Structures are given as C-alpha cells and as structure tokens.
Amino acid sequence: MSDIKKYVAQHKDRFINELLEILKIPSVSADPAYSQDVMDMAEATKKALEAAGCDFVELCDTPGYPIVYGEKIIDPNLPTVLVYGHYDVQPPDPMELWTSPPFEPVIKKTEIHPEGAIFARGACDDKGQFYMHVKAFEYMVQNNQLPCNVKFMIEGEEEVGSKSLGWFVERNQEKLKNDVILISDTGMISNQQPSITTGLRGLSYVEVEVTGPNRDLHSGLYGGAVANPINVLSKMIASLHDENNHITIPGFYDKVIELSVEERAEMAKAPFSLDHYKKALDIEDVYGETGYVTNERNSIRPTLDVNGIWSGYTGEGAKTVIASKAFAKISMRLVPDQNWEEITELFTKHFEAIAPAGVRVQVKPHHGGAAYVTPIDSIGYQAANKAYTESFGVKAIPVRSGGSIPIVALFEKELKSKSILMGFGLDSDAIHSPNEHYGVFNYLKGIETIPLFYKYYVELAK
Amino acid sequence: MSDIKKYVAQHKDRFINELLEILKIPSVSADPAYSQDVMDMAEATKKALEAAGCDFVELCDTPGYPIVYGEKIIDPNLPTVLVYGHYDVQPPDPMELWTSPPFEPVIKKTEIHPEGAIFARGACDDKGQFYMHVKAFEYMVQNNQLPCNVKFMIEGEEEVGSKSLGWFVERNQEKLKNDVILISDTGMISNQQPSITTGLRGLSYVEVEVTGPNRDLHSGLYGGAVANPINVLSKMIASLHDENNHITIPGFYDKVIELSVEERAEMAKAPFSLDHYKKALDIEDVYGETGYVTNERNSIRPTLDVNGIWSGYTGEGAKTVIASKAFAKISMRLVPDQNWEEITELFTKHFEAIAPAGVRVQVKPHHGGAAYVTPIDSIGYQAANKAYTESFGVKAIPVRSGGSIPIVALFEKELKSKSILMGFGLDSDAIHSPNEHYGVFNYLKGIETIPLFYKYYVELAK
Incomplete structure (x- = not known):
C-alpha cells in the first residue's frame, strides 16, 4: 500500500x-x-x-x-x-x-x-x-x-x-x-x-418581467380583452425555440464553433446508454435539438432553459385572476466562441422586440461567463x-x-x-x-x- | 324624501x-x-x-x-x-x-x-x-x-x-x-x-401539472438534452391560441351561439371609451380575438386565461436548475351553449394529446358552471x-x-x-x-x- x-x-x-x-x-x-x-x-x-x-x-x-x-x-x-x-x-x-x-x-x-x-x-x-x-x-x-x-x-x-x-x-x-x-x-x-x-459551456443568466395591466384583474370581467402576462410570457418563451428546437434569437449561433465530423466521432466513443439515461430520469424520451445526439446536446451545443417561472395565484384552490406581472428566470448555456455579454444583449433585444402591444417587458441580466x-x-x-x-x-x-x-x-x-x-x-x-x-x-x-x-x-x- | x-x-x-x-x-x-x-x-x-x-x-x-x-x-x-x-x-x-x-x-x-x-x-x-x-x-x-x-x-x-x-x-x-x-x-x-x-359567462377551471425528469436537474449538465417542463408547459400554453387568438382546442367553439348583427349593434350602444379603458389599466393596447371588439371579447366570447403558473427557482438571485415539474392554473370563460363539463373534457383530452414525449401531463378539474x-x-x-x-x-x-x-x-x-x-x-x-x-x-x-x-x-x- x-x-x-x-x-x-x-x-x-x-x-x-x-x-x-x-x-x-x-x-x-x-x-x-x-x-x-x-x-x-x-x-x-x-x-x-x-x-x-x-x-x-x-x-x-x-x-x-x-x-x-x-x-x-x-x-x-x-x-x-x-x-x-x-x-x-x-x-x-x-x-x-x-x-x-x-x-x-x-x-x-x-x-x-x-x-x-x-x-x-x-x-x-x-x-x-x-x-x-x-x-x-x-x-x-x-x-x-x-x-x-x-x-x-x-x-x-x-x-x-x-x-x-x-x-x-x-x-x-x-x-x-x-x-x-x-x-x-x-x-x-x-x-x-x-x-x-x-x-x-459558458452561461448567460437573465430574469424577465412581463407587465400587462397595472393591477391584478378579475378574469371574468377582463378575460379575453387584455393581454394576460402569463399567456404572453408563455408565448414569448415558446417562440424562443423553433420546431427543431433551434434557438430563434437572431445572431445566437453566429459565433458557435461547429465540431468536425472526426471530433464528433471521437465524442461518440464515450460509454453512454440512452436506455439507462432515460431510466435514471424516468422519462420516456429525450428531447432536444434536431441533428444532435444527447451527449452533444448537453455539451457542444448552446441551449436555452427556463429555470424558474412565477405569476398569479399559486396557492391552494382556484382564483380567477389575470395577474399584472409574470416573471421568469432564463439561462443560456454557451459554447466556444459565443461571448456571453453579446448573447445577453441579443437576448434582451430580441425579447423586447417580440413583446406584443399591451405588455411591457424588462430583462435584467444576472450573470454570465465564457x-x-x-x-x-x-x-x-x-x-x-x-x-x-x-x-x-x-x-x-x-x-x-x-x-x-x-x-x-x-x-x-x-x-x-x-x-x-x-x-x-x-x-x-x-x-x-x-x-x-x-x-x-x-x-x-x-x-x-x-x-x-x-x-x-x-x-x-x- | x-x-x-x-x-x-x-x-x-x-x-x-x-x-x-x-x-x-x-x-x-x-x-x-x-x-x-x-x-x-x-x-x-x-x-x-x-x-x-x-x-x-x-x-x-x-x-x-x-x-x-x-x-x-x-x-x-x-x-x-x-x-x-x-x-x-x-x-x-x-x-x-x-x-x-x-x-x-x-x-x-x-x-x-x-x-x-x-x-x-x-x-x-x-x-x-x-x-x-x-x-x-x-x-x-x-x-x-x-x-x-x-x-x-x-x-x-x-x-x-x-x-x-x-x-x-x-x-x-x-x-x-x-x-x-x-x-x-x-x-x-x-x-x-x-x-x-x-x-x-360560464367557467371551466383546471390545474395542470407537467412532469419531466424525476428530479430537479442541473441545467448545465442536462440542459438541451431533456424536455424542460417549464419550456414545454409554456409551449403547450402558447399553442392553445392561434395567431388570431382563437382557442385551438378541437370542438371548443362547436356549441357557441353567435350573436346576430342586430344584437351586436345593440351591444355597441353601451357607453364605452377605449382610451379610458386603456388609460385605466395603463396599457398601450388591448389584446384579444380577431373580429371582436373589447366589449364583445369580455362578454359574448369564450376565453382561456392562465390564472397562475409556478415552477423551478423563484427566489432571489439565480439557480441553474431544470425543474422536475411545472404547474399552471387555467380557466376558460364560456358562453351559451357551451357545456362546462364537456369543455373540461375537451381541454383535458387536448392538453394530454399535445404533450411531447419526455413529459407526462396531469389535468385536474377544479370547478365550473354554465x-x-x-x-x-x-x-x-x-x-x-x-x-x-x-x-x-x-x-x-x-x-x-x-x-x-x-x-x-x-x-x-x-x-x-x-x-x-x-x-x-x-x-x-x-x-x-x-x-x-x-x-x-x-x-x-x-x-x-x-x-x-x-x-x-x-x-x-x-
């Protein structure tokens, strides 16, 4: 010994x-x-x-x-x-x-x-x-x-x-x-x-706030007639990925270095069992960007995930309210050579641009890294x-x-x-x-x- | 006196x-x-x-x-x-x-x-x-x-x-x-x-739960590779309205009684100032179903509003987590002759149908009325x-x-x-x-x- x-x-x-x-x-x-x-x-x-x-x-x-x-x-x-x-x-x-x-x-x-x-x-x-x-x-x-x-x-x-x-x-x-x-x-x-x-991977972490009416409203009296911040936030979040799970923020992929076929083949040699992975997480299927396998999606590809969301009534039972504000914490994982400050700016610009009339949007950058x-x-x-x-x-x-x-x-x-x-x-x-x-x-x-x-x-x- | x-x-x-x-x-x-x-x-x-x-x-x-x-x-x-x-x-x-x-x-x-x-x-x-x-x-x-x-x-x-x-x-x-x-x-x-x-209006109020992985995950290690319940829930909610803000649930409008042109003209006589309405709520614009004005959208038309949403990290600062579950409270306002129990069923069936592989969905009806x-x-x-x-x-x-x-x-x-x-x-x-x-x-x-x-x-x- x-x-x-x-x-x-x-x-x-x-x-x-x-x-x-x-x-x-x-x-x-x-x-x-x-x-x-x-x-x-x-x-x-x-x-x-x-x-x-x-x-x-x-x-x-x-x-x-x-x-x-x-x-x-x-x-x-x-x-x-x-x-x-x-x-x-x-x-x-x-x-x-x-x-x-x-x-x-x-x-x-x-x-x-x-x-x-x-x-x-x-x-x-x-x-x-x-x-x-x-x-x-x-x-x-x-x-x-x-x-x-x-x-x-x-x-x-x-x-x-x-x-x-x-x-x-x-x-x-x-x-x-x-x-x-x-x-x-x-x-x-x-x-x-x-x-x-x-x-x-690098990181850009932001918090977003969507404000609709200036106060919480009765969803019966106002429902259907004003932008509901939760519905709008959901729609804005949904639109950040396309049908192939590519991120839709303009310029987001501009500086991403694509790995060569050889490099990807080398990566694929690492032991990995998709069945075991799914079983460990108790999921029926994995989910991610078209054209990449699981071990690529979580390492060499940039991503956008919502880490937290909250708004409206979240207690027991039912409350028929249209909330004035909805919030989410969103992080993007970045790969070489994406610059996190630039990505934060691209996100902010895009998120503000896609807000419909009837709501105001605020993006607060939290932190990031290359x-x-x-x-x-x-x-x-x-x-x-x-x-x-x-x-x-x-x-x-x-x-x-x-x-x-x-x-x-x-x-x-x-x-x-x-x-x-x-x-x-x-x-x-x-x-x-x-x-x-x-x-x-x-x-x-x-x-x-x-x-x-x-x-x-x-x-x-x- | x-x-x-x-x-x-x-x-x-x-x-x-x-x-x-x-x-x-x-x-x-x-x-x-x-x-x-x-x-x-x-x-x-x-x-x-x-x-x-x-x-x-x-x-x-x-x-x-x-x-x-x-x-x-x-x-x-x-x-x-x-x-x-x-x-x-x-x-x-x-x-x-x-x-x-x-x-x-x-x-x-x-x-x-x-x-x-x-x-x-x-x-x-x-x-x-x-x-x-x-x-x-x-x-x-x-x-x-x-x-x-x-x-x-x-x-x-x-x-x-x-x-x-x-x-x-x-x-x-x-x-x-x-x-x-x-x-x-x-x-x-x-x-x-x-x-x-x-x-x-009538009402159907439900609570939905989207479950992805069996535990909260690190968004760096898993981000991009598994369905994130918040992103998925946002996408599902977003898909419940089309680009004209019509509700997309199959059969949802089947029993809606359309008002006649005369009835709508009568309704339009009620005093209403859109400017005042927007000013009172501090919104730049109203938002709703194409083809109807504000006082129709909030009375003679059915709607779908999220009344509460919650998942993941919602405290101060940042946490890079992919939540295991995401929740929302959703209510639909109904008009004659929609049947609330039938609408609750249509919602449930549709919401389960649109869930992507990789998540499980549970819809819990709260209450309703005609x-x-x-x-x-x-x-x-x-x-x-x-x-x-x-x-x-x-x-x-x-x-x-x-x-x-x-x-x-x-x-x-x-x-x-x-x-x-x-x-x-x-x-x-x-x-x-x-x-x-x-x-x-x-x-x-x-x-x-x-x-x-x-x-x-x-x-x-x-």
Missing part, C-alpha cells in the same frame, strides 16, 4: 467527520437570509487551511463574500499549483423533496455507493470536492511529500456568478501567480471509469491523466461538460494559466437538486489521487 | 359600521388556514339575519362550509323572493400591493368615490353587496313595508366553485321554493348609469329596471357580463326560477385584486333601491 493510501485509511473517520461538520453550515450565497452562515463557512475554511499546513491564510475582503486565500511556498523556483474551489452552496429548495434535512448530513448507502454516500447540500458541489484538496495537502505536508508550492483560493459566490472573484483576480495577479490551476468542481463518468473535463476548452496535450492534463490512471487502474477519458464554471475562462485571461478540471463527482450525485450526495469512495479516492497529480506535474514540468 | 331614504339617512353610520365589522373577518374559502374565520363569518351572517327580522335562521350543514338560511314568510299566497349572496371572499394576495391591510377596513376618498369607499377584501364581493339586502330587509320589516315572503341563502364557497351549494339546492327544493331569485354580486356601468346584468342569460321581458327584470329608474333617475341598461356566477344556471335548473342580477359594484372596485373597495354611495344606494324592487315585483306579479 502506498503512503497516501495508508494515510487515508488511518485518518478516514476524521476526514469524513471534518467534512460533515462544514456541511452543517448552510452557506447559501443566493439568499441574503443566510449571509451570516456564509461568513461562518469562510471562517471555517480559513481554519481548515491553517490546520492542514498553510503558512499563511487570510480572508480577503471583496465587494461581496470574502475569498479565503492560503499558501505554502516551499521554494520560489519550484512550480506553483493554485487550487480553486468554492465554499458557498446552492439554495436547498424545494425543501419538501429532501429525504433528510439538507444541512444535517447523514451517510446512507445507495446502489451506486454501496460503501455509503454523504447526503447534504454542498456534499459534492463543492464542499466535499474542495475539501479533498485540503486533506491531500495535509498528507503532503505531514509526510514531506509536497513537491512544489501551493496556493488556495476558495470563494463564496460561485453559485451566484462569482462576481467578486473577477474583481479579486484582476487586483491580485501577482499574489495568485501560478503555473497551473487545479479545480475539483465537476464529475467523472463512473467510479470505474474516471474522466477529465476538457470543455465547459465557455472554455483545455488542450489534452498540456502538462496539466497529462499529469492529471497519469494520476487517475495510477489511482483507478484505468486511463481517464477526456469529456466536454455541459456545465459552466465561468471563472475558468477568467483565470486564463487574467492569470494566463490553464485550469485542470479533476472532478470526482458523478451525474447521479443530484447537485443543485434535493438529496445532493457525494460518495465516501469518491471523497477518499479524490484525496488519494490529488497528491499523484502534484508528483507527476512537477516531474513533467522539469 | 321617501321613507326608505329617511331610514337610510338616519341609520347610515350604523349600516356602515356593521359592514366594517364583518369585513374584519378573513373568510377566505380557498385556503384551509382560514377555516375558523369562514365559520365565524357564517355565524356573524346568521346573527345579522336574525337581528334584521327573519323569523327563522339556521346554519345548514353541507359537505363544505355551511349555508346560512333565513326566512320571513308573511303569507303563503304572496310571492317569495329568494336572496342569494356569499359570505366568503377571495384570497387577499399579493398582500404587498395593498395600501391598507385587507382585513382592516378603512374608508378612503377616491376620484370616483368622493364621498368615500370602504377598502377591504370582500367590501364589494360580496359582503358589502349581500349585506345591502339584509339592511333593506330590516327597513321593510321595521316599517311594515315587506310586501311578500323572503328567503335568504348566503353561502361560503362561492369563490371556490360553490360545490356544496349544488349539493344543498338539489336536496332542498321545497325549502328554497321561490318566484324569483335576487342577487347582488355584479356591477353596474357607473354611479350615474345603472345597469342590470342579463348575461354571465353560462346564463336573463330575458329582459321577464317580470323580475322589469321590476329591477323600475327600481333603478326611480332610485337613480335614469333607466338601467341591460349588459352581458364576462364574469361567472355558475350557480345562476344551477338555480334555473333545480329551482325553475330566474335570477335577477342587481349589482351595485363598479369595474374600478378592484374585486379579486389588492385594494378591493366599495363606494359608500353604492352601498347606501343599494339599500335604498332594493325595497323598490320588492314593491314593483309584487305589483307586476299580481
């Missing part, structure tokens, strides 16, 4: 308990009601980095929640790895669908996780995953295995668009200087088949691949993900370095959903694999 | 204060949280009928809220007027738009009501309006002016579809036997121009017209309303008598909306006018 395996076996219970403790803190960045909890979580992250062996840790003030920065510089001539993660979590609602309270973590066995999985909001995204790096770092420090310098940058606003992170990175380029950025905030194919995320691709011939990718191969006994597969980590593109622009996305989560972990969980196997395997990345990265960088 | 005018002048303050007291009871029938208040309001209604001079009053048990029944039979050979009203009210939300709390009534002056209006949920619909009948009855009893028998039937479930009323009426035909039914639960054109509602038309050559209509003419100094105009009082058709079927809709509300009273109010003028004028109806009805019936 290697040193790291021994160390993990020996400290396993403590590693799990430490994670359970931080999962109890409801650090929901989207909701101001939780602001003290987010601050408490920043403080807990700081303490964890100090305990793990950082020489210097601080909470860096930003216009929003603080960024936890820590470092251990052993030799300025050695490479520097910058670890990024986030200590904030998604809102837990709908609360009623959780089988155990989201901030009272418990370990339960599942079919995929016979050795147990930790159920809690943030278990996988991203507390469980960033904490693996803290524990892997602890191992390297305690056992004199740290082969290079390490910097940690753990933020508290990833789930609300990482606004302060951009502000911070722009102002601290020297402090954050590094050779490679290491992030565990994605998934892998399965516990038997590791994969490395080489592409991420898409990103990691070259698989980079030292970082190769080191990660060697680490997975040694740890899992099987080569990692490069995968383009449909998710967005907008700051990855920002890092490249501001810090001039590539991010390596070493995720250990699974699709079934239900991140952003009720009953989010993270396999105990995945957590411990992540801690074992990360020191191997450091080892191979420093070797390859020589 | 006539006797009734004197009586009203003398008891005005008491009449207003009595109404303010019952408006403080939040008798919201749609929400079980208010069930004790609804019961309290039934009790208060019983007491008011006793105090006004009924010989017999009782709370009649039903499968839902009780019906308050009261009567004064002075001579079995004289005609009997049955007064119908409802003591329940609409839910008050959205609460934040009320300028004063919905269940703390206050009198405030408005442009239309220089002598003041009572602001409270239920002020006009229907507490203020049914209570006029109680006070008019009090006057007739106190002053030996009651020319016939009176029965009161005040229910507590009008705002949730009057389910128990149907059950009650079917079982109590003898008890409820009458010559004419008198209802004040509608409006009139203005305080200078009284009108009598001669037509009502449309209704009162002949203007009936004794009841003529008596009402004479009463208004004497009270207001100007003849009442017959008007077809867009609203629904489903029980009016039920009364005709079960009790074989016509309902006379003597409403004293105004369109601007904001019923079903925040800041519902009822003019003090209208309330007192109603009390003055009602005894005249009794007088002329008994004269004409001889």
